[in-house]
Amino acid sequence: MTDAKQQVHDAARRARVAAATLALTPRAAKDEALKAMADALVAASAEIIAANDKDVVAAREAGTGENVIDRLALDEGRIAAFADGVRDIAALPDPIGEVVRGSTLPNGLRLQQIRVPMGVIGMIYEGRPNVTADAAAICLKAGSAVLLRGSSSASESNTAIIKVMREALAGTSIPPDSIQQIAADDRASATHLMQARGLVDLVIPRGGAGLINAVVSESTVPVIETGVGNCHVYVDADADLDMALDIVINAKTQRNSVCNAAESLLVHKAVADTFLPRVVAALQKQGVTVHGDPSFCAIDGDVVPATDEDYATEYLSADISAKVVESLDDAVDHIRTFSSGHTEAIVTSSLAASRRFTMGVDSAAVMVNASTRFTDGGEFGFGAEIGISTQKLHARGPMGLPEMTTTTYVVTGSGHVR
Amino acid sequence: MTDAKQQVHDAARRARVAAATLALTPRAAKDEALKAMADALVAASAEIIAANDKDVVAAREAGTGENVIDRLALDEGRIAAFADGVRDIAALPDPIGEVVRGSTLPNGLRLQQIRVPMGVIGMIYEGRPNVTADAAAICLKAGSAVLLRGSSSASESNTAIIKVMREALAGTSIPPDSIQQIAADDRASATHLMQARGLVDLVIPRGGAGLINAVVSESTVPVIETGVGNCHVYVDADADLDMALDIVINAKTQRNSVCNAAESLLVHKAVADTFLPRVVAALQKQGVTVHGDPSFCAIDGDVVPATDEDYATEYLSADISAKVVESLDDAVDHIRTFSSGHTEAIVTSSLAASRRFTMGVDSAAVMVNASTRFTDGGEFGFGAEIGISTQKLHARGPMGLPEMTTTTYVVTGSGHVR
Numbered sequence: 001m002t003d004a005k006q007q008v009h010d011a012a013r014r015a016r017v018a019a020a021t022l023a024l025t026p027r028a029a030k031d032e033a034l035k036a037m038a039d040a041l042v043a044a045s046a047e048i049i050a051a052n053d054k055d056v057v058a059a060r061e062a063g064t065g066e067n068v069i070d071r072l073a074l075d076e077g078r079i080a081a082f083a084d085g086v087r088d089i090a091a092l093p094d095p096i097g098e099v100v101r102g103s104t105l106p107n108g109l110r111l112q113q114i115r116v117p118m119g120v121i122g123m124i125y126e127g128r129p130n131v132t133a134d135a136a137a138i139c140l141k142a143g144s145a146v147l148l149r150g151s152s153s154a155s156e157s158n159t160a161i162i163k164v165m166r167e168a169l170a171g172t173s174i175p176p177d178s179i180q181q182i183a184a185d186d187r188a189s190a191t192h193l194m195q196a197r198g199l200v201d202l203v204i205p206r207g208g209a210g211l212i213n214a215v216v217s218e219s220t221v222p223v224i225e226t227g228v229g230n231c232h233v234y235v236d237a238d239a240d241l242d243m244a245l246d247i248v249i250n251a252k253t254q255r256n257s258v259c260n261a262a263e264s265l266l267v268h269k270a271v272a273d274t275f276l277p278r279v280v281a282a283l284q285k286q287g288v289t290v291h292g293d294p295s296f297c298a299i300d301g302d303v304v305p306a307t308d309e310d311y312a313t314e315y316l317s318a319d320i321s322a323k324v325v326e327s328l329d330d331a332v333d334h335i336r337t338f339s340s341g342h343t344e345a346i347v348t349s350s351l352a353a354s355r356r357f358t359m360g361v362d363s364a365a366v367m368v369n370a371s372t373r374f375t376d377g378g379e380f381g382f383g384a385e386i387g388i389s390t391q392k393l394h395a396r397g398p399m400g401l402p403e404m405t406t407t408t409y410v411v412t413g414s415g416h417v418r
Numbered sequence: 419m420t421d422a423k424q425q426v427h428d429a430a431r432r433a434r435v436a437a438a439t440l441a442l443t444p445r446a447a448k449d450e451a452l453k454a455m456a457d458a459l460v461a462a463s464a465e466i467i468a469a470n471d472k473d474v475v476a477a478r479e480a481g482t483g484e485n486v487i488d489r490l491a492l493d494e495g496r497i498a499a500f501a502d503g504v505r506d507i508a509a510l511p512d513p514i515g516e517v518v519r520g521s522t523l524p525n526g527l528r529l530q531q532i533r534v535p536m537g538v539i540g541m542i543y544e545g546r547p548n549v550t551a552d553a554a555a556i557c558l559k560a561g562s563a564v565l566l567r568g569s570s571s572a573s574e575s576n577t578a579i580i581k582v583m584r585e586a587l588a589g590t591s592i593p594p595d596s597i598q599q600i601a602a603d604d605r606a607s608a609t610h611l612m613q614a615r616g617l618v619d620l621v622i623p624r625g626g627a628g629l630i631n632a633v634v635s636e637s638t639v640p641v642i643e644t645g646v647g648n649c650h651v652y653v654d655a656d657a658d659l660d661m662a663l664d665i666v667i668n669a670k671t672q673r674n675s676v677c678n679a680a681e682s683l684l685v686h687k688a689v690a691d692t693f694l695p696r697v698v699a700a701l702q703k704q705g706v707t708v709h710g711d712p713s714f715c716a717i718d719g720d721v722v723p724a725t726d727e728d729y730a731t732e733y734l735s736a737d738i739s740a741k742v743v744e745s746l747d748d749a750v751d752h753i754r755t756f757s758s759g760h761t762e763a764i765v766t767s768s769l770a771a772s773r774r775f776t777m778g779v780d781s782a783a784v785m786v787n788a789s790t791r792f793t794d795g796g797e798f799g800f801g802a803e804i805g806i807s808t809q810k811l812h813a814r815g816p817m818g819l820p821e822m823t824t825t826t827y828v829v830t831g832s833g834h835v836r
Contacts, residue, residue, distance in 0.1 A: 020754060024777055105799055109788060118810055119780060197634070201810050216615070220635050222811040243833040250835035336438060358828050359442055362537060370527060370831030380827070381523055392536055392619050392824035393640040394812035406810035409798070410776050413788030415661040417668035
């Protein structure tokens with residue numbers, strides 16, 4: 001075993017020991033620890049900012065774009081914000097111990113399915129250092145130890161944040177090994193983490209499609225895939241076209257770099273003549289490039305002809321693919337073919353159409369007369385969100401605290417045998 | 419792409435088309451199809467038995483043991499029994515459409531989390547041909563298409579059973595491509611199935627540890643791991659020793675080849691003097707070989723000294739490992755170290771001990787004063803069981819119809835934008 005692999009496995013073993021204690025820890029002790037972490041993060045702002053400066057300098061030297069540097073950079077306000085996030089998680093109900101199902105069996109056995117901690121969760125993520133505090137807090141509240149493997153570009157910041165959180169835990173009843181950093185200096189450390197089957201119970205990748213695909217194909221630990229959103233808005237024959245226009249513009253332009261932004265517009269042929277000129281003009285006014293089928297191209301010379309690659313693309317930019325469909329079923333077929341299974345929206349006044357669309361598409365969330373931008377743990381009232389699952393196993397859609405747990409069946413008898 | 423891979427992918431694509439229809443199919447139509455399948459299986463008994471005879475002859479020629487052949491062989495009674503199983507599944511409630519969570523958000527959006535079909539499920543299994551009918555019926559009732567990859571040893575039987583079921587579907591509104599066979603003549607077909615990411619939504623392996631490990635490490639499709647059970651019975655300081663004796667004997671000997679049979683006995687030192695002689699004598703009377711620690715070895719010369727390998731072994735035979743522990747926490751530590759996470763039992767009169775044990779061990783099911791043998795979909799009242807999950811993601815413990823589904827969030831507004 002290589003040193004790097006040994007280090008990851010040793011960390012995972014310490015995490016398992018910590019997890020065994022965490023599983024027996026009542027809510028009050030977890031909340032107290034979270035509040036201590038939040039206070040410590042604020043108190044250590046200067047130290048964290050100093051570490052973050054090193055990451056920012058290195059990023060600038062590497063020629064990183066200013067928009068990425070803006071997301072990386074921390075100041076007192078941002079640290080206070082993520083400390084507040086940790087306090088918000090402390091205020092959420094404890095998912096552990098919830099009785100999911102319960103009944104008494106005919107033979108008198110009492111059956112209860114109870115929410116229990118996952119155990120050890122591995123997070124492999126890119127980008128902003130606030131994820132470090134957020135993921136640690138969510139996992140701890142859900143009773144699990146966490147191994148945090150951030151990106152090397154935020155390595156100094158993550159190291160400082162994790163050090164502060166662990167020191168805060170040392171003054172509580174929660175073992176500091178509940179939160180551990182997996183060093184990002186070695187590319188292989190992520191691979192060792194995702195292949196530590198038996199030591200790590202779950203791996204969650206957060207980042208771009210490249211990272212997620214690498215984790216999905218190389219991991220032997222169960223994975224929850226997050227995030228890629230090729231989201232559609234379908235404007236039905238029975239749509240209120242003013243509403244449709246509002247929703248398309250909001251879904252595409254309110255924030256175009258996020259996974260729940262719309263990337264593709266489908267319009268029923270019955271309303272194409274009326275709606276296409278309006279929507280193309282409105283999108284273009286917002287600076288959006290429309291990549292359309294021949295019907296859309298006929299509207300305006302600035303519409304770019306769309307290819308199948310356009311329909312399959314999550315632009316994350318001021319672009320949208322667009323197509324006229326023959327029927328609602330055609331829209332569903334198109335979405336089943338091209339969607340990443342994140343969020344689809346239908347605009348319609350027809351109950352039958354909304355029902356057929358919601359049953360027909362195969363995505364984590366379906367909006368009826370609402371913007372795709374509402375697929376979000378905060379908007380859904382979950383209070384905390386570790387990501388949005390686009391897979392079907394375990395959790396689908398925004399993942400809050402319950403999705404970070406598993407269950408066990410507790411069966412109580414009085415000497416029952418078969 | 420090889421021909422074998424092409425065949426698996428083509429089958430999966432046809433299954434996806436069928437799944438899109440199945441997702442819109444109401445319960446009554448699914449139940450009618452299941453009843454037609456059951457009737458057809460009974461009507462085709464002679465044909466199925468003739469195919470099964472070929473498998474049995476081939477197995478005998480290959481020198482297969484008679485106990486395995488007994489499980490492979492079909493007769494009219496066995497076919498009637500699995501047809502009845504299909505009818506029982508038709509009688510179960512439809513999991514699809516169940517509202518798992520629902521609320522109205524502060525902004526007036528109506529949020530519902532609804533059970534929807536998984537899509538396309540791949541089953542990779544060994545052994546008895548009744549699994550073929552059972553898995554097909556469970557997947558169909560849960561609204562999913564299924565790709566069945568049985569073992570080559572049951573290939574003729576499986577082919578006949580699948581042919582009969584598909585012909586039965588042809589007379590109903592369910593597409594026959596909802597049930598398809600993946601040929602077992604090529605070892606690689608299982609690999610192609612578990613790597614058809616994007617075409618197959620879930621793979622469930624059922625069989626021995628070798629099969630399950632191969633699927634877990636090679637699959638890129640999400641997997642639910644089933645079955646391995648290194649189950650423990652812990653006799654606490656506060657146990658009713660008569661009850662403990664009944665439970666140990668039942669858990670070990672009622673049927674020792676199944677995953678929920680006990681494989682290891684832990685006894686608190688406070689009751690060792692009284693209990694060890696009784697339990698060793700009772701186990702030996704039932705023909706069980708005890709592999710024990712020095713305390714057990716001191717009881718009787720026929721007790722074999724146990725190694726760590728014994729404690730880690732799922733015997734599936736008339737053997738049990740045994741150890742005296744210093745405390746309940748020691749028992750929990752031992753179980754956390756050696757268990758496969760299937761089922762553990764505690765025998766105790768102490769509420770505090772039962773609580774600490776159930777919260778401390780980390781397994782799919784925990785029995786308090788009951789035999790490990792109760793971990794079973796039938797015993798739990800689920801009506802149907804596709805296997806027992808020993809992983810923490812998605813489903814843990816016996817898996818019934820709800821565990822074969824996923825969910826989607828349906829969010830209804832009146833033109834809501836952010």
